[in-house]
Amino acid sequence: MRILxxxxxxxxLFACSEESHKNAYIKSYNAFIEKIEKEAPTFTKxxxxxxxxxxxEWTGIKRHEIQAALTxxxxxxxxxxxxxxxxxxxxxxxxxxxxxxxxxxxxxxxxIREEVEKIVE
Numbered sequence: 001m002r003i004l005x006x007x008x009x010x011x012x013l014f015a016c017s018e019e020s021h022k023n024a025y026i027k028s029y030n031a032f033i034e035k036i037e038k039e040a041p042t043f044t045k046x047x048x049x050x051x052x053x054x055x056x057e058w059t060g061i062k063r064h065e066i067q068a069a070l071t072x073x074x075x076x077x078x079x080x081x082x083x084x085x086x087x088x089x090x091x092x093x094x095x096x097x098x099x100x101x102x103x104x105x106x107x108x109x110x111x112i113r114e115e116v117e118k119i120v121e
Contacts, residue, residue: 019069021065021066021069022066022074025066026074029058029078030081032058033081033084036051037088040089043092051085059082063078
């Protein structure tokens, strides 16, 4: 009877530990995503590369360690966090594309103006 009680206690402690580890992961991963969203407007390409490397750690080995403890609700929440990262990165790319287009248009406008001035002279 004593061995059964000790075994049950050990199993209970293991289950609590796994749940605690899962909750710590979710809380830390959420904090990581919030940090990315907050700092994303000032990120450089190098910052995004570092963020993607860290994201790979969060969604790879770290998530694998707690995967068995995740509920459907946990999975849904983590998927939303993944999507928020992708959205922030998409906004960065959109800004780079728009800035590139703006520069290209300014350069083209300048070239056209110079060519028109040559023709008018």
